[in-house]
Amino acid sequence: MLRHPTRRTFVKGFAAGSALAGLGLWRLPAFAAPAVFSNELSGQHFELFIGQTPVNITGRSRTALTINNSLPGPTLRWRQGDTVTLRVRNRLGEPTSLHWHGIILPANMDGVPGLSFAGIEPGGEYLYRFTLEQSGTYWYHSHSGLQEQAGVYGAIVIEPKVPEPHRYQRDYVLLLSDWSDQAPGELMATLKKQSDAFNYHKRTVGDFIDDVASNGWQQTVTERKAWAAMRMSPTDLADISAATYTYLLNGQPPDGNFTCLFEPGDTVRLRLINGSAMSYFDFRIPGLKLTVIAADGQPVQPVEVDELRIAVAETYDVLVRVGDLPAYTLYAQSMDRSGYARGTLARRNGLSAEVPEPDPRPILSMADMGHGAMADMGAMDHSQMAGMDHSMMAGMQQHPASESGNPLVDMQTMSPKPNLADPGIGLRNNGRRVLTYADLKSTFADPDGREPSREIELHLTGHMERFAWSFNGIKFSDAEPLRLTYGERLRITLVNDTMMAHPIHLHGLWSDLEDEHGRFQVRKHTLDIPPGSRRSYRVSADALGRWAYHCHLLYHMEMGMFREVRVDE
Amino acid sequence: MNEPILRPLLGGFALLALLASEEARAEAMDHAAMGHGAMNHQGMPAQNMNHQGMNHGMMPQTPRTPLRPITDADRQAAFPPLPGHQVHDRQSNWAVIVEQLEYQNFDSSSALNWNANAWIGGDIDRLWLRTEGEREQGVTHKAELQALWGHAISPWWELVGGLRQDFKPASGQTWAAFGIQGTPLYGLELEATLYAGERQQTALRLESSYAILLSNRWILEPSLEANFYGRNDATRDQGSGLADSEIGLRLRYEITRGFAPYLGISFNRAYGNNAEQIRDEHGDIGQTRLVAGVRLRF
Numbered sequence: 001m002l003r004h005p006t007r008r009t010f011v012k013g014f015a016a017g018s019a020l021a022g023l024g025l026w027r028l029p030a031f032a033a034p035a036v037f038s039n040e041l042s043g044q045h046f047e048l049f050i051g052q053t054p055v056n057i058t059g060r061s062r063t064a065l066t067i068n069n070s071l072p073g074p075t076l077r078w079r080q081g082d083t084v085t086l087r088v089r090n091r092l093g094e095p096t097s098l099h100w101h102g103i104i105l106p107a108n109m110d111g112v113p114g115l116s117f118a119g120i121e122p123g124g125e126y127l128y129r130f131t132l133e134q135s136g137t138y139w140y141h142s143h144s145g146l147q148e149q150a151g152v153y154g155a156i157v158i159e160p161k162v163p164e165p166h167r168y169q170r171d172y173v174l175l176l177s178d179w180s181d182q183a184p185g186e187l188m189a190t191l192k193k194q195s196d197a198f199n200y201h202k203r204t205v206g207d208f209i210d211d212v213a214s215n216g217w218q219q220t221v222t223e224r225k226a227w228a229a230m231r232m233s234p235t236d237l238a239d240i241s242a243a244t245y246t247y248l249l250n251g252q253p254p255d256g257n258f259t260c261l262f263e264p265g266d267t268v269r270l271r272l273i274n275g276s277a278m279s280y281f282d283f284r285i286p287g288l289k290l291t292v293i294a295a296d297g298q299p300v301q302p303v304e305v306d307e308l309r310i311a312v313a314e315t316y317d318v319l320v321r322v323g324d325l326p327a328y329t330l331y332a333q334s335m336d337r338s339g340y341a342r343g344t345l346a347r348r349n350g351l352s353a354e355v356p357e358p359d360p361r362p363i364l365s366m367a368d369m370g371h372g373a374m375a376d377m378g379a380m381d382h383s384q385m386a387g388m389d390h391s392m393m394a395g396m397q398q399h400p401a402s403e404s405g406n407p408l409v410d411m412q413t414m415s416p417k418p419n420l421a422d423p424g425i426g427l428r429n430n431g432r433r434v435l436t437y438a439d440l441k442s443t444f445a446d447p448d449g450r451e452p453s454r455e456i457e458l459h460l461t462g463h464m465e466r467f468a469w470s471f472n473g474i475k476f477s478d479a480e481p482l483r484l485t486y487g488e489r490l491r492i493t494l495v496n497d498t499m500m501a502h503p504i505h506l507h508g509l510w511s512d513l514e515d516e517h518g519r520f521q522v523r524k525h526t527l528d529i530p531p532g533s534r535r536s537y538r539v540s541a542d543a544l545g546r547w548a549y550h551c552h553l554l555y556h557m558e559m560g561m562f563r564e565v566r567v568d569e
Numbered sequence: 570m571n572e573p574i575l576r577p578l579l580g581g582f583a584l585l586a587l588l589a590s591e592e593a594r595a596e597a598m599d600h601a602a603m604g605h606g607a608m609n610h611q612g613m614p615a616q617n618m619n620h621q622g623m624n625h626g627m628m629p630q631t632p633r634t635p636l637r638p639i640t641d642a643d644r645q646a647a648f649p650p651l652p653g654h655q656v657h658d659r660q661s662n663w664a665v666i667v668e669q670l671e672y673q674n675f676d677s678s679s680a681l682n683w684n685a686n687a688w689i690g691g692d693i694d695r696l697w698l699r700t701e702g703e704r705e706q707g708v709t710h711k712a713e714l715q716a717l718w719g720h721a722i723s724p725w726w727e728l729v730g731g732l733r734q735d736f737k738p739a740s741g742q743t744w745a746a747f748g749i750q751g752t753p754l755y756g757l758e759l760e761a762t763l764y765a766g767e768r769q770q771t772a773l774r775l776e777s778s779y780a781i782l783l784s785n786r787w788i789l790e791p792s793l794e795a796n797f798y799g800r801n802d803a804t805r806d807q808g809s810g811l812a813d814s815e816i817g818l819r820l821r822y823e824i825t826r827g828f829a830p831y832l833g834i835s836f837n838r839a840y841g842n843n844a845e846q847i848r849d850e851h852g853d854i855g856q857t858r859l860v861a862g863v864r865l866r867f
Contacts, residue, residue, distance in 0.1 A: 106646040114654035145657075188657065190826075193664035194866065197826045200785040228754040231725055407721035408692055449633040463724060465752070468658075468692040475658040487636050542636055544647035548654065560658030567647075569639060 039070050042077035044084050048098070050120075050142070050152055051091035057179050057253055058246055064151035065092065065142070071251045072175050072275060073140070073154030080135040080161045086128040088120060095119040098128070099143040100156065101313060101505070102297055102525035105130035107545025110507055112143045115546040115564060119144060135160035136297025137271040137315045138525075139175070146184035149277040149554055153177065157271060158297070166293055168269040168319055172260045176283075176310070176332050176341050178245040178276040179253075188555055191239060195467040198243045201338070201361055202235050226366060230411065232464060232499055234364040237425065239467075239500070239555065240278045242339030247279065249330065249341040257352055258343035260330070268320045268345065269293075270330075274310040277554035280335035280501065280528075282309050282427060283316075285328050285345065286356060290318040292435055296524040299443040306432035309335070309424050311503035311528035313552035316435075320345070327351040335426060335501075337361045362426035369499050370397070370413035370532030397495060397534070400459060406473040410463040412497045416534035418516050424501075424530055437513065437521075437528070437535075446512060446520035448540045452491035455536075456482065459495045460502050460529060460551070460561065468559055469498075469551065475560030482549065484541035484567045491518075493536040494529045501530040502556065506565065508547040512538040526552060541567045663689035664866065668778070668792075669701075669819075671862025673835065677853065680705040682860070688719065695719045697729060702737070712736040715746055715762075726751035733764055739804045742766050756780045770807065771799035783820075788829070792817040801842050808842025821864050829864040 053066040067073025078084055090096045097119050099111035109130045113119030120126045135158040142152035155173040180187060190197050211220040227234055252258040262268055270290075272283060284290070284307035291304050294317035302319075310316055310332075322328065327346040334340060337358040344352050397416055403409045423434035462469040471479070484490065491514070494504060504511075505526040514536045515521045529535055544567050551561035637643075669684040684701040697719045702712035717731035726749060733744040748762030757779045764772040778792035795814040798807040806812070819833030835858040839847050844854040 106643070108646045108649055112654055114651050116651075117649065118651060189662065192662040194826060202782055202785055204782040204784050206784070228756070231752050231755045233755065405723070407724055410724040445633075447632075447634045450630065463692070466692050466721075470658075476654075476656050477659045486639065487632075489632065540632060540634075542632070542634075544639060544643055546648065546651075558657040560656060562654075562656055562658075564654065569644075 039068075039073075040075040040077055044082050046076060046084065046086040047089075048073070048086055049089040049091050050096045050098070050147075053151075055151075057248070058181055060181055062181050065147050066151050067098075067154055071151040072177065073152065075155040075157060075173050076140065078132055078156065078158045080132050080158055083129065083131040087125055088128065089125040090120040090122055093122050095121055095144055096147060096152070097126075097142055097144045098140055098152075099507075100128075100130075100138065100140045102138040102315075103130070103156070104133050104508070104510070104543065107508060107543065107547065110545075110547070112507065112548045115548055132158055134158060134297060136294055136299070137173070137273060137317050138297050139273045139275050139313075139315065141275065143548070146188065146277075146554060146558065148275075149178075149180070149184035149187070151179075153275040155271065155273050155275075164293075164299065166269070166319060168267040170260070170262055170266055170268040171271070172268065173250065173271045173273065174260075174283075174330060174343070175250050175273045175275050176279075176281050177248045177251075177274075178240070178279040178334075179248050180240070180244045180246070182244055184277070184554075187240060187244065188558065191467045191555055195239065195465055196233065196236070198239065198241045199233065199235060200241070200243050201336070202233050203363075232411070235361070236464060236499060237362065237364070238279060238334065238336035238338070239553070241336050242334065245279065245334075245339065247276075247281070247332065247334060247339050247341035249332065249343040252343065254340060254342040254355070258330075259349050259351070260343065260345050261349070262322045262345055262347060264322070264324065264347070266322050268322060270318050270320060272308075272310055272316045272318065274312050274314055276312050278312065280309060280311050280503075281332035281341065282307060282335060282359075283330075283332045284308075284432065285320060285330055286354070287323060287325065288320050288328055288345075290320060290435075292439070293317050293319055295440050295522060296526060298523040300522055301441045301443055303435065303439045303441075304433070305435040305439070307427065307430075308435035309427060309528075311501065311526065311552075313503050313505055313526040314524075314528065325353065327353040329353045329355050331356055333358045337426065359426060359430065364425060364499060364531070368425055368530075368532050369411070370416035370496070370534075399495075399497065400457075400472045403459065403461060403473040403497065406461075408463045408466065408468040408470060408475075409461045409473045409497065410465065411499060412459075413495065413532055413534075416495055416532050418535050419530060419533045420516060420521075420535070422530070438515070440513070440522040440524075442520070442522045444523075446538070447510075447523070448489055448512070448538065450489045450540075452489050452538055454488070455491040455493060457493045457495065458563075459497045460504070462498045462500075462556070462559075462561065464499065467555070469556040469561035470559075471561060471563055476550075476562035476564075477560065479563055481546070481564035481566040484539075484565060486541055486544055486567055486569045488541045490539055490541070491536055492539055493534060494527070495534045496529045496531050499531045500553075501528055502561065503528050503552040504550070505552045506539065506547065506549045508543045508545060509539050509541060509565075509567070512540075514538060543567060544569065659691065661690055663687065667863075667865040669860075669862055670865065671831075671833075671860045673703075673858040673860045675853075675856045675858040678705055680858075682862075690719075693721045695727075697731075710737050717746060717748075719750070723751075725753070729762065733766075735805075738806060742770070742805065744770075744772070768802070769800070770802060772807070773797040786823045788821050788823060790817075790819050790821065792819070798843075801846070803846045806839075806843055806846065808840075808844070808846055810841045812841065812843035813837065813839045817860070819860065819862075819864075827866040831860075831862055831864060833860045833862075834858065835860050 052063050053069045055064040064071050097111045110116040138156040141148045246253045249258045289304050291302050330343040332341040421436050421438035427434045458471045461473045503526050513521050547565045549563045549565045550557045665687040667685040673680045681704040687698045688695040697717040699715040713735045715733040717729040719727045719729045721727045730747045733746045735742040744764035744766040750760040760776040775795045781789040796812050815837050817835040819831045821829040821831035823829040837856045839854040
C-alpha cells in the first residue's frame, strides 16, 4: 500500500482540493452559499466505493478504509423529497456496508448486515434506493465490524423543500472523528486485555496528598474507600484517549488546521457531526456565540450558547455571526480532556487564532453515577444490594432480575434522574453557557400525538474491567429481539447502570425525547445517556422490519450493548 | 467441574430472555387489541371499555401523522431472509501477563525468577495458565505450571479449578487445584488456591499484589506469596503449616502498558518445620534479594 506516495499526500491534504467533487447535479440551497468542504457529491444518483487508501495523519504511513478514496468520505448533498440511488461497490477483501444514520427508510436500505441486507461481499455491490422524507444534517458510516473506526464515514446534508427561516452566507460541515495509527482490532483486543490501558490520568499518590491537604484526611479517605470498594477509577471518562487517538476535524489533525473562510459580517452555518468511534467532544469557538438551530437534523427553537457537548453520532447545526477578528478557533476538546480537534474560521487561508488549553480534567463523583444523597452507600457491595428489598427504600431505582448476581454487571445506579438541564461532567460552572438537553425544544409538535400505550425500561449495563457491555446485563448474542407492533406508540426509558455515558441510537424509528414531565420535547436519532441518568423517549413503531438498536460507542456495541428491535404487523 | 455451574446459569439466562420476550409479545398483543377497540370507539359506551387510565380528554387515539398502509412489497423489504447481525460479544480473547521476569541477587548467590499468568476465553469462562519458577546457578530448582478453568461467579470473583504440575523440586509432583481469585478492592489482586497432591500432600497458596500509582507510569507494587502445606516433605522443602513466604516491593516504569522494566527487593523466608529442615541442611531461612527485571503484557 505504500507504493503510492502521491496518493498519500493527496489524502492528507484533500480538504483543500476538490478532485473528487461533483458527480451529479449541483444545486444551491435556498439561502446558502456553496459549502466549501470541497469533497462533496450532490444529485440523485451516487457512485461510491469502499476501499483502502494510504494516509499519513500522525507522521506515520497507515492504511485507512475509505469511501471514494477520501477520509472522511464525500459529503452527500441530497434534497428532501428526492428519491436517491447509491451504488456502493466493495473493493475491500472483507464484507462491507453503508448505514445512513438517522435517515428514515425501508429496512432493506438501512445497511446493517444480517438485519437489513446480507452486506456487500468483496468485489460486490449494493444498490441503495430510498426517498428522503426529512431534511437536515446527518451522516453515514460502515456498519460492518470495526470499519467505521478505520475511516468509513462521511456527512449527509439534506436540503429542505421548504426553506428554513434562517439566513446565512456560508455553510460548512464540521465532521469530528477519532483516528488511531493502531488497527481497530488491536484497540479492541487491548481493551479486553486491560480496559484502562489508554487512561494515563488515573489518580496518583500525589493526588491523594493534594486531596488530603485541601479536603482533610477523613473526607479523602472516605472517598477513596468508596471508589476502591466499587473497583473503579473516577477518571474513567473515555475508554480510549489521545494516548492513541488523534482527533480529526474533517479528516485533518489539529496541526492540519482545517480552515473555513468567512467575510466580515457573515453569518456562518456550521453542521457539526460527531463521527467518532468512541469520543465525545465539547465544541466551542472562543469569542463567538453559537445559535443552535437543529439537533440530529431536526429543527429546534434557536438557543444561544457558548459551548455544546456532542455525543458520538449526534449532529448539531449552529449559526455563528462572526466578529471583527481575522480568525477564530474551532475547538472541540475530547470529554476526557486528553486532546482536541481543531480548525479555524478565518478570513483567508493560513490564519489561525489562539488555541485554548484543554479544560481541567474532571473527576467523576458518586453523585454523577446517581448515588446522589446516598454517597456513603457507594462503599456498599452492590451485588448484595440487588438482593435487598428495594420497596422499603422509596425513590430507589429498581433493576431487572437479569442484573442480579450477574458477573458482567459491575454497578447499579441508585437514584438516577433525567438530568436534562445538566451540562454534564466537566462542563458545570465553567463560566460558559453550555447547551443541555433541556434547551432542545422542537419547532414542531409531537408528530404522533398519542400517549405511549406501554413502556419498556432498559438498563445500560456493563463491566468496565472485563470490558463487557450489554442491556439489562444480557449481551446481544444472548438476547431476544425487542418486539414492537406496527403502529404502536411506546415509551422507552433508559437507565444508566454504568459509570460511562452511552449514546443510544435506534435505527429506522425516531426517538422523541420527553421532558421530566413526560411531554414530547425534541426529536432525535441518538440520545446521550450520561451515568446516573434515567431518560425517557417516545417511539412510534411506524416502520416494519428488523432494526438495530445500540450504543454508538463502537467497542461497546461490538461487545454486546446492542439489541434487535423488530417491528411486526 | 464448571459444567454443572455453567449449565443452570445459561439455562437461567435463556429462560429469562424467553420469559421477557413472551411477556413483551403478550403485552404487544394486548395493545394491538386495544388499538382495534379504539377504532370502533364512537359507537361504544365508554364505560364498557378498559382504558387503563388513558387520558381521553386531549390525546388522539390515532397518530396525527397517518400510518402508511402496508403493501406486500413493504413486507418483503422489511423482512428479507437473513441470519441476524453479528458482533464480537462472543469472541474469545486472551492476555499474557508476565508479572516477574527477573534477576535476583542475594548474599550467597543469584537467581533467575519468573511468575506469569495467561488467560484465553470469554467474559465468564476462561482457561488460565500460571507458571512460576526459579533457576539458581544454571539449575532450575523450582518450576511449575498450572492449567485452571476459571468461572466468574460475581463481578469481582472467579472460581478456578484444574491441575498443577511441579517439575522441580525433586522429581516433580502433580496436584489437583481449586481456588478463588479476584479483586477485593480497586488495584488489589488476590489468589487463594488449595492443592491436593500425590502422597496425600495438601497445600494452600496465597498470592496478592497492589498497584500504587506514584504517577501514571511509575508504579510501586507490593506483593505477597505464602505457601502452606499439610505435611512434611523434606525433599521438596515442604514443612507442615506455613512453610515459606515472599514479600516483594517492585518499582516499575511503564514505557508502554506492555513493557515495564523494574527494580525491587524481595524478602524470602522459611518458617516452622520447613525452616528447621533448611537449617539442618545449613541453608538460609531468610534472604533479602535485590531484583531487576521486566514486566510484560501481551
